[in-house]
Amino acid sequence: MISVNDFIPSKYMHLVENGNFQWSAPSNIALVKYWGKKDNQIPANPSVSFTLNNCKTITKLAFAKKDISTALNVKGNNFSFDLLFEGQPKEDFKPKIQKFLERIEIYLPFLKDYHFTIDTENTFPHSSGIASSASGMAALAMNLMSLEKVLNPEMTEEYFYQKASLLARLGSGSACRSVKGQVVVWGNHTNISGSSDLFGVEFPNAIHANFKNFQDTILLVDKGEKQVSSTIGHDLMHNHPFAERRFAQAHENLDQLISIFESGNLEEFIKIVESEALTLHAMMMTSMPYFILMKPNTLEIINAIWKFRNETKIPVCFTLDAGANVHVLYPENVAETVLQFIKNELVGYCQNGQYICDEIGNGAVLI
Incomplete structure (x- = not known):
């Protein structure tokens, strides 16, 4: 069985100074609802959702390695990021991003080495019950995984998507269902092969036309x-x-x-x-x-x-x-x-x- 320790990297083979990625990630609508959780965003029950197509978050992540002087001062030992929502600074979103980075640092130990600019927008109204946190955290997780893939190009596609879903989950539980697949299951379920509390998986069984x-x-x-x-x-x-x-x-x-x-x-x-x-x-x-x-x-x-x-x-x-x-x-x-x-x-x-x-x-x- 896969454990969280499988997603903690040992050493990166490559270095990158700066760059950017841009991902879109959709919202999803649960059919069997996830409601109630344990520690570390583990669901109290399994859920299944339809992945949506038009309701999505588009996030661009620019990153630049901190210079030595920045890295040595106190601020350099912290996470460093700017956050734009629909082109404007969005200070009230920053605590949630800060908390997210703190949760995932063990899985992405390079996070404090870079300054990030996160520029994000939704195709639908924020905070109106269309799971904007799900699409937003999924889009950010995909960008961060793209950076890790540059640092570790040997990673498999399966690992890439499983870890992206795991990271997204630590930002917003249902975000793990917005990474991949039309019908996604999240949470251990006896009769669904590969299902996990750690990340969402594409529904593996037959689906009628x-x-x-x-x-x-x-x-x-x-x-x-x-x-x-x-x-x-x-x-x-x-x-x-x-x-x-x-x-x-x-x-x-x-x-x-x-x-x-x-x-x-x-x-x-x-x-x-x-x-x-x-x-x-x-x-x-x-x-x-x-x-x-x-x-x-x-x-x-x-x-x-x-x-x-x-x-x-x-x-x-x-x-x-x-x-x-x-x-x-x-x-x-x-x-x-x-x-x-x-x-x-x-x-x-x-x-x-x-x-x-x-x-x-x-x-x-x-x-």
């Missing part, structure tokens, strides 16, 4: 910052009265999805996905302190989707992250009809009528 090019239209009910940060939400699972049953349920639902993905049974897929979404919010409503993350328009949308599905028998469903926005999931072959339904009946519940059309993607891309 019904799930190819699956669509995700994200209805922006509330574009403001989330009411509760994911970190606080996960922490609320400690001593939660229903936590152990919830963790067991996630294993059971993932087991069911293995056969559902193979058979293409959309009716059973819908049951699992919608139940998982509502369970996530139920956990927040029954924690102490308790929170309601949905808005009135979230419920209006859910009820409208149920009514439409019952009347038309079209296999469209919803899922939610830890916020008010609604992800509308449906196969590509019904896209025209579902998009018309969204425009006619659901857009009015969105903030400023805004929504994002997305679909399954393939993970991070070097630009």
